[in-house]
Amino acid sequence: MNVAVTGAAGFLGDRLINAILAEDSPLKVASLLLVDTCVPRPRKDSRVRTLALDLSSPGAVEQIVTPERHVLFHLAAVVSGHAEADFDLGLAVNFDVTRALLEAARKRANNMRLVFASTVGVFGGDLPPVIEDWTAAMPQNTYGVAKALSELLINEYSRRGFVDGLVVRLPTVSVRGGAANRAVTSFASGIVREPLRGEIAICPVDEAQRLWLCSPRAAVRNILHAGTLNGAELGAWRVINLPGITAAVKEMIQALREVAGDEVAARIQFEHDETAARIVGSFPCQFDTKRAQRLGFVADRDFAEIIRNFIEEESETKVSQTV
Amino acid sequence: MNVAVTGAAGFLGDRLINAILAEDSPLKVASLLLVDTCVPRPRKDSRVRTLALDLSSPGAVEQIVTPERHVLFHLAAVVSGHAEADFDLGLAVNFDVTRALLEAARKRANNMRLVFASTVGVFGGDLPPVIEDWTAAMPQNTYGVAKALSELLINEYSRRGFVDGLVVRLPTVSVRGGAANRAVTSFASGIVREPLRGEIAICPVDEAQRLWLCSPRAAVRNILHAGTLNGAELGAWRVINLPGITAAVKEMIQALREVAGDEVAARIQFEHDETAARIVGSFPCQFDTKRAQRLGFVADRDFAEIIRNFIEEESETKVSQTV
Numbered sequence: 328m329n330v331a332v333t334g335a336a337g338f339l340g341d342r343l344i345n346a347i348l349a350e351d352s353p354l355k356v357a358s359l360l361l362v363d364t365c366v367p368r369p370r371k372d373s374r375v376r377t378l379a380l381d382l383s384s385p386g387a388v389e390q391i392v393t394p395e396r397h398v399l400f401h402l403a404a405v406v407s408g409h410a411e412a413d414f415d416l417g418l419a420v421n422f423d424v425t426r427a428l429l430e431a432a433r434k435r436a437n438n439m440r441l442v443f444a445s446t447v448g449v450f451g452g453d454l455p456p457v458i459e460d461w462t463a464a465m466p467q468n469t470y471g472v473a474k475a476l477s478e479l480l481i482n483e484y485s486r487r488g489f490v491d492g493l494v495v496r497l498p499t500v501s502v503r504g505g506a507a508n509r510a511v512t513s514f515a516s517g518i519v520r521e522p523l524r525g526e527i528a529i530c531p532v533d534e535a536q537r538l539w540l541c542s543p544r545a546a547v548r549n550i551l552h553a554g555t556l557n558g559a560e561l562g563a564w565r566v567i568n569l570p571g572i573t574a575a576v577k578e579m580i581q582a583l584r585e586v587a588g589d590e591v592a593a594r595i596q597f598e599h600d601e602t603a604a605r606i607v608g609s610f611p612c613q614f615d616t617k618r619a620q621r622l623g624f625v626a627d628r629d630f631a632e633i634i635r636n637f638i639e640e641e642s643e644t645k646v647s648q649t650v
Numbered sequence: 651m652n653v654a655v656t657g658a659a660g661f662l663g664d665r666l667i668n669a670i671l672a673e674d675s676p677l678k679v680a681s682l683l684l685v686d687t688c689v690p691r692p693r694k695d696s697r698v699r700t701l702a703l704d705l706s707s708p709g710a711v712e713q714i715v716t717p718e719r720h721v722l723f724h725l726a727a728v729v730s731g732h733a734e735a736d737f738d739l740g741l742a743v744n745f746d747v748t749r750a751l752l753e754a755a756r757k758r759a760n761n762m763r764l765v766f767a768s769t770v771g772v773f774g775g776d777l778p779p780v781i782e783d784w785t786a787a788m789p790q791n792t793y794g795v796a797k798a799l800s801e802l803l804i805n806e807y808s809r810r811g812f813v814d815g816l817v818v819r820l821p822t823v824s825v826r827g828g829a830a831n832r833a834v835t836s837f838a839s840g841i842v843r844e845p846l847r848g849e850i851a852i853c854p855v856d857e858a859q860r861l862w863l864c865s866p867r868a869a870v871r872n873i874l875h876a877g878t879l880n881g882a883e884l885g886a887w888r889v890i891n892l893p894g895i896t897a898a899v900k901e902m903i904q905a906l907r908e909v910a911g912d913e914v915a916a917r918i919q920f921e922h923d924e925t926a927a928r929i930v931g932s933f934p935c936q937f938d939t940k941r942a943q944r945l946g947f948v949a950d951r952d953f954a955e956i957i958r959n960f961i962e963e964e965s966e967t968k969v970s971q972t973v
Contacts, residue, residue, distance in 0.1 A: 333926065350780035378723070382702040414810060443758070452784075452885070452886035452887045453783075453885060453886060453887065454784060455784060460776075460786075461775075461776065461777060461778060461785060461788070462784060462785075462786055463783075463784045463785055463786045463787065463887075464786065464787075464802070465784070465805065465886065465887045465889075466802070466806070467886055469806065469810075472803070472805075475798055475802050476802055476803070479787075479789070479795055479798050479799055479802075480795070480799070481794075482788070483792065483795040486790065487792075488738060510808065532848065549655045561789065562776060563774065563776060563790055563932075564775045564776065564786075564788045566788075596805055608888075
């Protein structure tokens with residue numbers, strides 16, 4: 328199979344690539360194209376090619392969507408805080424690029440599998456207590472709007488047989504490695520990652536704020552699973568709310584305290600940020616994901632386990648960097 | 651107020667214009683611009699100006715959305731059957747034009763009220779038995795997709811303060827006057843209108859098929875009401891499922907028999923059409939519209955009353971044409 332990943336230099340993209348290239352990968356990969364605005368980290372694997380590309384530039388999508396392309400994981404996006412600050416950029420990158428990819432697939436490819444990373448941020452407004460697959464997307468942020476627009480088009484292009492699309496709505500991914508980003512949920516990783524590194528973390532929302540979370544490990548496993556799932560199993564709606572766990576900020580901090588001790592947990596400071604608190608507060612935190620689980624998508628056990636996995640992986644990274 | 655109507659030559663547009671110009675209109679109209687692809691019927695009213703315009707042509711929207719524009723009723727659309735047959739045209743007219751109008755409003759107007767006619771056709775797929783305002787739009791037709799995309803953008807542009815938008819999702823309007831059109835629900839008017847005119851009507855769906863209906867009178871009253879409603883009353887979601895009545899095709903025929911007799915009702919013939927039956931079958935027919943009713947939107951009493959009103963209005967038209 329000829330596979331491509333956009334957003335390949337991103338945190339999830341990088342991990343997804345590892346999983347795609349792994350021996351136990353469910354995808355039999357003949358070639359793998361890594362695409363991002365800056366050149367993605369190269370791999371010691373003859374199947375891999377890297378490409379630095381602004382997807383919103385003219386002719387860009389045709390470099391990715393070719394007649395030979397079988398699977399495209401489209402992760403590239405302007406994150407939530409950035410899209411809220413720059414409306415035009417948010418729509419251009421998070422929606423217009425999706426549309427261009429769909430049009431290219433329709434015209435050039437042969438029922439290409441498109442896996443699209445969407446978000447719990449499509450939800451907002453006056454919501455029922457538990458989100459189901461037939462709950463309306465009424466996003467209260469530009470990022471969520473662009474993702475919801477993309478979802479509708481992917482479902483429609485799939486219905487018309489132009490593409491074989493599949494949308495996974497990711498919970499807030501925590502704990503992300505690397506550095507903070509402009510996602511309004513960036514703190515959900517920062518309040519674990521920074522204290523564990525001996526640094527102070529700022530939490531912009533109230534400790535009672537509840538989140539819908541999944542680990543990077545579960546996120547990657549589920550995105551990859553979406554690459555191989557039979558599209559017909561999804562019926563008339565190619566959009567899936569992925570499994571996750573619900574935790575309040577104070578429960579996340581309590582889990583950190585249990586795993587890493589009081590001293591580490593004491594490195595979290597609260598500084599209210601109105602925009603972040605409003606947008607995060609508009610996201611739902613309880614889901615019924617029976618459909619996703621029936622389709623083989625997985626959830627984490629609890630947040631303490633997520634923290635333990637993060638510590639383990641960070642120390643492995645350190646060892647491999649030292650070596 | 652400076653008001654404009656797109657789709658002004660259409661059946662609902664023409665009636666809406668009458669209501670806007672009427673003495674008891676809730677809008678105090680200083681000027682009224684009528685826009686359609688062909689020149690709309692002129693009026694003997696000095697406030698009225700007509701304009702023939704392809705809204706998807708470059709610079710077109712700026713002729714409608716000016717700094718002086720207070721209210722725009724955007725009814726222009728490629729109807730459902732046509733959009734299903736011509737995907738690109740459906741998206742271009744039903745979505746890209748909406749987006750262009752929104753951008754023009756953002757750049758040129760001052761919190762212009764945009765009333766957008768959407769549709770029950772945004773619903774489809776695996777739906778709950780009763781549709782609520784927080785039920786997901788999972789459209790199974792290109793018309794519904796373009797309308798659902800427009801809804802999301804109108805809500806977002808309103809949230810960001812670029813426009814004062816309001817979306818009313820119309821039930822299937824019956825009984826429409828005039829001629830049949832390419833809407834897949836065109837038969838819902840045809841099976842009453844044609845027999846009353848002494849003509850044979852073709853019904854492409856099963857007699858058990860249930861529909862969510864409203865009269866032209868209720869539709870126009872509700873669209874006009876959307877022109878004056880305080881946007882803040884809508885909260886975070888500027889989209890409203892309008893009230894309607896549920897009736898199976900056989901109940902509609904029974905009502906016609908009661909009002910106009912057996913001979914008239916016998917003029918309906920059934921000829922199954924797969925595309926029409928599939929799309930109409932994907933539309934829901936039971937709604938909880940408490941929110942709309944609380945906001946002052948109205949419903950019809952029953953389908954027999956709708957037929958009686960239609961007969962009354964057709965005979966008035968005939969009289970006025972004779973005079």
